[in-house]
Amino acid sequence: KCHATLELNSKLRTVSPRKQAYHCQQAHGGITGLISGFSDMKELFQKIADYYDFPVEEILFCTRNTHRVDMKSLIDSELYFDDFIFVHRKGVRKEVELTKVEGVLGLTLTDNGNGYTFIKGIQKRSLVDQCKEIQIGDHIEKINDKSLVGLGHAEVVNYIKSIPTGNKLVMHLVEPLKTVSRTLNSYTNNRLD
Structure with a gap:
Protein backbone atom coordinates (compact mmCIF):
# COMPACT_ATOMS: atom_id res chain seq x y z
CA LYS A 1 0.00 0.00 0.00
CA LYS A 90 -15.56 20.58 19.75
CA GLY A 91 -18.88 19.70 21.32
CA VAL A 92 -20.24 20.05 24.85
CA ARG A 93 -18.08 21.60 27.56
CA LYS A 94 -18.13 19.93 30.96
CA GLU A 95 -16.47 20.34 34.32
CA VAL A 96 -15.44 17.39 36.49
CA GLU A 97 -13.97 17.61 39.98
CA LEU A 98 -11.68 14.86 41.31
CA THR A 99 -9.50 14.56 44.38
CA LYS A 100 -6.02 13.35 43.50
CA VAL A 101 -5.16 10.15 45.36
CA GLU A 102 -1.96 8.10 45.65
CA GLY A 103 -0.96 6.40 42.45
CA VAL A 104 -2.18 7.23 38.98
CA LEU A 105 -5.38 8.83 37.74
CA GLY A 106 -5.68 6.19 35.05
CA LEU A 107 -5.42 8.41 31.97
CA THR A 108 -3.46 7.99 28.78
CA LEU A 109 -3.09 11.31 26.98
CA THR A 110 -2.10 12.36 23.49
CA ASP A 111 -2.28 15.59 21.52
CA ASN A 112 -3.41 16.60 18.07
CA GLY A 113 -0.16 18.31 17.06
CA ASN A 114 -2.04 21.60 17.05
CA GLY A 115 -2.15 22.52 20.73
CA TYR A 116 -4.93 20.33 22.15
CA THR A 117 -4.35 17.45 24.56
CA PHE A 118 -7.07 14.86 24.87
CA ILE A 119 -7.80 11.55 26.55
CA LYS A 120 -6.62 8.57 24.51
CA GLY A 121 -7.30 5.85 27.07
CA ILE A 122 -8.78 5.20 30.50
CA GLN A 123 -7.38 2.46 32.74
CA LYS A 124 -10.01 0.03 34.06
CA ARG A 125 -10.92 0.40 37.75
CA SER A 126 -8.94 3.64 38.03
CA LEU A 127 -10.11 6.88 39.65
CA VAL A 128 -11.02 8.32 36.24
CA ASP A 129 -12.81 5.11 35.20
CA GLN A 130 -15.17 5.60 38.15
CA CYS A 131 -16.11 9.06 36.85
CA LYS A 132 -18.33 8.27 33.86
CA GLU A 133 -18.45 11.91 32.72
CA ILE A 134 -14.83 11.60 31.55
CA GLN A 135 -14.66 9.90 28.16
CA ILE A 136 -12.06 8.89 25.63
CA GLY A 137 -11.72 11.73 23.13
CA ASP A 138 -12.38 14.51 25.66
CA HIS A 139 -10.08 17.52 25.24
CA ILE A 140 -8.52 18.71 28.52
CA GLU A 141 -8.86 22.45 28.12
CA LYS A 142 -7.96 23.48 31.66
CA ILE A 143 -7.17 22.00 35.08
CA ASN A 144 -8.05 24.21 38.02
CA ASP A 145 -7.10 27.69 36.78
CA LYS A 146 -4.33 26.62 34.40
CA SER A 147 -5.07 26.61 30.67
CA LEU A 148 -3.54 23.60 28.93
CA VAL A 149 -4.22 24.83 25.40
CA GLY A 150 -0.98 24.99 23.45
CA LEU A 151 0.80 22.39 25.58
CA GLY A 152 1.86 18.97 24.37
CA HIS A 153 0.58 15.88 26.16
CA ALA A 154 3.91 15.32 27.98
CA GLU A 155 3.67 18.81 29.48
CA VAL A 156 0.09 18.14 30.60
CA VAL A 157 1.15 14.84 32.21
CA ASN A 158 3.95 16.63 34.08
CA TYR A 159 1.52 19.31 35.27
CA ILE A 160 -0.93 16.69 36.59
CA LYS A 161 1.93 14.88 38.34
CA SER A 162 3.00 18.15 39.98
CA ILE A 163 -0.36 18.55 41.75
CA PRO A 164 0.01 17.23 45.31
CA THR A 165 -1.94 14.17 46.46
CA GLY A 166 -5.13 15.16 48.27
CA ASN A 167 -5.67 18.30 46.17
CA LYS A 168 -8.72 18.83 44.00
CA LEU A 169 -8.46 18.69 40.24
CA VAL A 170 -11.19 20.63 38.48
CA MET A 171 -10.97 19.40 34.90
CA HIS A 172 -12.52 21.57 32.21
CA LEU A 173 -13.20 19.17 29.34
CA VAL A 174 -14.64 19.47 25.84
CA GLU A 175 -16.13 16.34 24.34
CA PRO A 176 -16.21 15.70 20.58
CA LEU A 177 -19.39 16.83 18.84
CA LYS A 178 -21.81 13.92 18.61
CA THR A 179 -23.88 12.82 15.65
CA VAL A 180 -27.45 14.02 15.55
CA SER A 181 -28.77 10.46 16.09
CA ARG A 182 -26.53 9.91 19.16
CA THR A 183 -27.66 13.23 20.62
CA LEU A 184 -31.34 12.42 20.00
CA ASN A 185 -30.96 8.91 21.44
CA SER A 186 -29.29 10.34 24.53
CA TYR A 187 -32.11 12.86 24.90
CA THR A 188 -34.95 10.36 24.44
CA ASN A 189 -33.33 7.73 26.68
CA ASN A 190 -32.85 10.24 29.49
CA ARG A 191 -36.13 12.14 29.33
CA LEU A 192 -38.64 12.01 32.14
CA ASP A 193 -42.06 10.53 31.38
Missing part, protein backbone atom coordinates in the same frame (compact mmCIF):
# COMPACT_ATOMS: atom_id res chain seq x y z
CA CYS A 2 1.30 3.46 -0.81
CA HIS A 3 1.25 5.90 2.06
CA ALA A 4 2.43 9.23 3.34
CA THR A 5 4.31 9.39 6.61
CA LEU A 6 3.91 12.04 9.27
CA GLU A 7 7.36 12.39 10.79
CA LEU A 8 8.14 13.63 14.30
CA ASN A 9 8.52 17.21 13.06
CA SER A 10 4.91 17.00 11.82
CA LYS A 11 5.92 17.08 8.15
CA LEU A 12 3.83 14.92 5.83
CA ARG A 13 5.84 13.30 3.06
CA THR A 14 4.06 11.58 0.19
CA VAL A 15 5.64 8.81 -1.85
CA SER A 16 3.93 9.95 -5.04
CA PRO A 17 4.79 13.18 -6.84
CA ARG A 18 1.15 13.77 -7.83
CA LYS A 19 -1.09 15.97 -5.73
CA GLN A 20 -3.08 13.71 -3.42
CA ALA A 21 -6.66 14.54 -2.42
CA TYR A 22 -8.37 12.88 0.54
CA HIS A 23 -12.08 12.46 1.13
CA CYS A 24 -13.09 14.22 4.32
CA GLN A 25 -16.27 14.50 6.37
CA GLN A 26 -17.20 15.92 9.74
CA ALA A 27 -17.55 12.98 12.15
CA HIS A 28 -20.98 14.15 13.36
CA GLY A 29 -22.27 14.15 9.77
CA GLY A 30 -22.50 16.38 6.73
CA ILE A 31 -21.16 16.64 3.21
CA THR A 32 -18.04 14.90 1.94
CA GLY A 33 -15.27 17.10 0.65
CA LEU A 34 -11.87 16.65 -0.97
CA ILE A 35 -8.88 18.01 0.94
CA SER A 36 -5.45 18.44 -0.65
CA GLY A 37 -2.39 20.65 -0.66
CA PHE A 38 -1.14 20.12 2.90
CA SER A 39 2.22 18.93 4.18
CA ASP A 40 1.70 18.78 7.96
CA MET A 41 -1.05 18.46 10.56
CA LYS A 42 -1.50 22.22 11.02
CA GLU A 43 -2.01 22.67 7.28
CA LEU A 44 -4.40 19.70 7.18
CA PHE A 45 -6.49 21.19 9.99
CA GLN A 46 -6.51 24.60 8.28
CA LYS A 47 -7.57 23.10 4.92
CA ILE A 48 -10.42 21.24 6.63
CA ALA A 49 -11.54 24.35 8.53
CA ASP A 50 -11.44 26.44 5.34
CA TYR A 51 -13.43 23.85 3.39
CA TYR A 52 -16.19 23.56 6.00
CA ASP A 53 -16.03 27.26 6.96
CA PHE A 54 -15.45 27.04 10.70
CA PRO A 55 -12.53 28.20 12.89
CA VAL A 56 -9.55 25.81 12.93
CA GLU A 57 -9.67 25.97 16.75
CA GLU A 58 -12.88 23.89 16.57
CA ILE A 59 -10.94 20.77 15.46
CA LEU A 60 -10.07 18.37 18.25
CA PHE A 61 -8.57 15.56 16.14
CA CYS A 62 -9.06 13.49 12.99
CA THR A 63 -9.60 9.76 12.54
CA ARG A 64 -9.09 7.62 9.47
CA ASN A 65 -11.89 5.56 7.94
CA THR A 66 -14.31 5.85 10.89
CA HIS A 67 -16.52 8.58 12.31
CA ARG A 68 -16.26 6.98 15.76
CA VAL A 69 -13.98 8.26 18.52
CA ASP A 70 -11.50 5.43 17.95
CA MET A 71 -7.97 6.11 19.14
CA LYS A 72 -6.61 3.21 17.05
CA SER A 73 -7.74 5.18 13.99
CA LEU A 74 -6.31 8.51 15.13
CA ILE A 75 -4.41 10.34 12.40
CA ASP A 76 -1.12 11.01 14.11
CA SER A 77 1.66 9.34 12.16
CA GLU A 78 0.62 8.47 8.62
CA LEU A 79 -2.04 8.75 5.95
CA TYR A 80 -2.62 6.13 3.27
CA PHE A 81 -3.71 7.36 -0.15
CA ASP A 82 -7.11 5.69 0.17
CA ASP A 83 -7.82 6.93 3.73
CA PHE A 84 -11.05 8.78 4.41
CA ILE A 85 -10.54 11.58 6.96
CA PHE A 86 -13.16 12.22 9.64
CA VAL A 87 -12.79 15.47 11.56
CA HIS A 88 -13.95 15.58 15.18
CA ARG A 89 -15.00 19.06 16.32
Whole structure:
Protein backbone atom coordinates (compact mmCIF):
# COMPACT_ATOMS: atom_id res chain seq x y z
CA LYS A 1 0.00 0.00 0.00
CA CYS A 2 1.30 3.46 -0.81
CA HIS A 3 1.25 5.90 2.06
CA ALA A 4 2.43 9.23 3.34
CA THR A 5 4.31 9.39 6.61
CA LEU A 6 3.91 12.04 9.27
CA GLU A 7 7.36 12.39 10.79
CA LEU A 8 8.14 13.63 14.30
CA ASN A 9 8.52 17.21 13.06
CA SER A 10 4.91 17.00 11.82
CA LYS A 11 5.92 17.08 8.15
CA LEU A 12 3.83 14.92 5.83
CA ARG A 13 5.84 13.30 3.06
CA THR A 14 4.06 11.58 0.19
CA VAL A 15 5.64 8.81 -1.85
CA SER A 16 3.93 9.95 -5.04
CA PRO A 17 4.79 13.18 -6.84
CA ARG A 18 1.15 13.77 -7.83
CA LYS A 19 -1.09 15.97 -5.73
CA GLN A 20 -3.08 13.71 -3.42
CA ALA A 21 -6.66 14.54 -2.42
CA TYR A 22 -8.37 12.88 0.54
CA HIS A 23 -12.08 12.46 1.13
CA CYS A 24 -13.09 14.22 4.32
CA GLN A 25 -16.27 14.50 6.37
CA GLN A 26 -17.20 15.92 9.74
CA ALA A 27 -17.55 12.98 12.15
CA HIS A 28 -20.98 14.15 13.36
CA GLY A 29 -22.27 14.15 9.77
CA GLY A 30 -22.50 16.38 6.73
CA ILE A 31 -21.16 16.64 3.21
CA THR A 32 -18.04 14.90 1.94
CA GLY A 33 -15.27 17.10 0.65
CA LEU A 34 -11.87 16.65 -0.97
CA ILE A 35 -8.88 18.01 0.94
CA SER A 36 -5.45 18.44 -0.65
CA GLY A 37 -2.39 20.65 -0.66
CA PHE A 38 -1.14 20.12 2.90
CA SER A 39 2.22 18.93 4.18
CA ASP A 40 1.70 18.78 7.96
CA MET A 41 -1.05 18.46 10.56
CA LYS A 42 -1.50 22.22 11.02
CA GLU A 43 -2.01 22.67 7.28
CA LEU A 44 -4.40 19.70 7.18
CA PHE A 45 -6.49 21.19 9.99
CA GLN A 46 -6.51 24.60 8.28
CA LYS A 47 -7.57 23.10 4.92
CA ILE A 48 -10.42 21.24 6.63
CA ALA A 49 -11.54 24.35 8.53
CA ASP A 50 -11.44 26.44 5.34
CA TYR A 51 -13.43 23.85 3.39
CA TYR A 52 -16.19 23.56 6.00
CA ASP A 53 -16.03 27.26 6.96
CA PHE A 54 -15.45 27.04 10.70
CA PRO A 55 -12.53 28.20 12.89
CA VAL A 56 -9.55 25.81 12.93
CA GLU A 57 -9.67 25.97 16.75
CA GLU A 58 -12.88 23.89 16.57
CA ILE A 59 -10.94 20.77 15.46
CA LEU A 60 -10.07 18.37 18.25
CA PHE A 61 -8.57 15.56 16.14
CA CYS A 62 -9.06 13.49 12.99
CA THR A 63 -9.60 9.76 12.54
CA ARG A 64 -9.09 7.62 9.47
CA ASN A 65 -11.89 5.56 7.94
CA THR A 66 -14.31 5.85 10.89
CA HIS A 67 -16.52 8.58 12.31
CA ARG A 68 -16.26 6.98 15.76
CA VAL A 69 -13.98 8.26 18.52
CA ASP A 70 -11.50 5.43 17.95
CA MET A 71 -7.97 6.11 19.14
CA LYS A 72 -6.61 3.21 17.05
CA SER A 73 -7.74 5.18 13.99
CA LEU A 74 -6.31 8.51 15.13
CA ILE A 75 -4.41 10.34 12.40
CA ASP A 76 -1.12 11.01 14.11
CA SER A 77 1.66 9.34 12.16
CA GLU A 78 0.62 8.47 8.62
CA LEU A 79 -2.04 8.75 5.95
CA TYR A 80 -2.62 6.13 3.27
CA PHE A 81 -3.71 7.36 -0.15
CA ASP A 82 -7.11 5.69 0.17
CA ASP A 83 -7.82 6.93 3.73
CA PHE A 84 -11.05 8.78 4.41
CA ILE A 85 -10.54 11.58 6.96
CA PHE A 86 -13.16 12.22 9.64
CA VAL A 87 -12.79 15.47 11.56
CA HIS A 88 -13.95 15.58 15.18
CA ARG A 89 -15.00 19.06 16.32
CA LYS A 90 -15.56 20.58 19.75
CA GLY A 91 -18.88 19.70 21.32
CA VAL A 92 -20.24 20.05 24.85
CA ARG A 93 -18.08 21.60 27.56
CA LYS A 94 -18.13 19.93 30.96
CA GLU A 95 -16.47 20.34 34.32
CA VAL A 96 -15.44 17.39 36.49
CA GLU A 97 -13.97 17.61 39.98
CA LEU A 98 -11.68 14.86 41.31
CA THR A 99 -9.50 14.56 44.38
CA LYS A 100 -6.02 13.35 43.50
CA VAL A 101 -5.16 10.15 45.36
CA GLU A 102 -1.96 8.10 45.65
CA GLY A 103 -0.96 6.40 42.45
CA VAL A 104 -2.18 7.23 38.98
CA LEU A 105 -5.38 8.83 37.74
CA GLY A 106 -5.68 6.19 35.05
CA LEU A 107 -5.42 8.41 31.97
CA THR A 108 -3.46 7.99 28.78
CA LEU A 109 -3.09 11.31 26.98
CA THR A 110 -2.10 12.36 23.49
CA ASP A 111 -2.28 15.59 21.52
CA ASN A 112 -3.41 16.60 18.07
CA GLY A 113 -0.16 18.31 17.06
CA ASN A 114 -2.04 21.60 17.05
CA GLY A 115 -2.15 22.52 20.73
CA TYR A 116 -4.93 20.33 22.15
CA THR A 117 -4.35 17.45 24.56
CA PHE A 118 -7.07 14.86 24.87
CA ILE A 119 -7.80 11.55 26.55
CA LYS A 120 -6.62 8.57 24.51
CA GLY A 121 -7.30 5.85 27.07
CA ILE A 122 -8.78 5.20 30.50
CA GLN A 123 -7.38 2.46 32.74
CA LYS A 124 -10.01 0.03 34.06
CA ARG A 125 -10.92 0.40 37.75
CA SER A 126 -8.94 3.64 38.03
CA LEU A 127 -10.11 6.88 39.65
CA VAL A 128 -11.02 8.32 36.24
CA ASP A 129 -12.81 5.11 35.20
CA GLN A 130 -15.17 5.60 38.15
CA CYS A 131 -16.11 9.06 36.85
CA LYS A 132 -18.33 8.27 33.86
CA GLU A 133 -18.45 11.91 32.72
CA ILE A 134 -14.83 11.60 31.55
CA GLN A 135 -14.66 9.90 28.16
CA ILE A 136 -12.06 8.89 25.63
CA GLY A 137 -11.72 11.73 23.13
CA ASP A 138 -12.38 14.51 25.66
CA HIS A 139 -10.08 17.52 25.24
CA ILE A 140 -8.52 18.71 28.52
CA GLU A 141 -8.86 22.45 28.12
CA LYS A 142 -7.96 23.48 31.66
CA ILE A 143 -7.17 22.00 35.08
CA ASN A 144 -8.05 24.21 38.02
CA ASP A 145 -7.10 27.69 36.78
CA LYS A 146 -4.33 26.62 34.40
CA SER A 147 -5.07 26.61 30.67
CA LEU A 148 -3.54 23.60 28.93
CA VAL A 149 -4.22 24.83 25.40
CA GLY A 150 -0.98 24.99 23.45
CA LEU A 151 0.80 22.39 25.58
CA GLY A 152 1.86 18.97 24.37
CA HIS A 153 0.58 15.88 26.16
CA ALA A 154 3.91 15.32 27.98
CA GLU A 155 3.67 18.81 29.48
CA VAL A 156 0.09 18.14 30.60
CA VAL A 157 1.15 14.84 32.21
CA ASN A 158 3.95 16.63 34.08
CA TYR A 159 1.52 19.31 35.27
CA ILE A 160 -0.93 16.69 36.59
CA LYS A 161 1.93 14.88 38.34
CA SER A 162 3.00 18.15 39.98
CA ILE A 163 -0.36 18.55 41.75
CA PRO A 164 0.01 17.23 45.31
CA THR A 165 -1.94 14.17 46.46
CA GLY A 166 -5.13 15.16 48.27
CA ASN A 167 -5.67 18.30 46.17
CA LYS A 168 -8.72 18.83 44.00
CA LEU A 169 -8.46 18.69 40.24
CA VAL A 170 -11.19 20.63 38.48
CA MET A 171 -10.97 19.40 34.90
CA HIS A 172 -12.52 21.57 32.21
CA LEU A 173 -13.20 19.17 29.34
CA VAL A 174 -14.64 19.47 25.84
CA GLU A 175 -16.13 16.34 24.34
CA PRO A 176 -16.21 15.70 20.58
CA LEU A 177 -19.39 16.83 18.84
CA LYS A 178 -21.81 13.92 18.61
CA THR A 179 -23.88 12.82 15.65
CA VAL A 180 -27.45 14.02 15.55
CA SER A 181 -28.77 10.46 16.09
CA ARG A 182 -26.53 9.91 19.16
CA THR A 183 -27.66 13.23 20.62
CA LEU A 184 -31.34 12.42 20.00
CA ASN A 185 -30.96 8.91 21.44
CA SER A 186 -29.29 10.34 24.53
CA TYR A 187 -32.11 12.86 24.90
CA THR A 188 -34.95 10.36 24.44
CA ASN A 189 -33.33 7.73 26.68
CA ASN A 190 -32.85 10.24 29.49
CA ARG A 191 -36.13 12.14 29.33
CA LEU A 192 -38.64 12.01 32.14
CA ASP A 193 -42.06 10.53 31.38
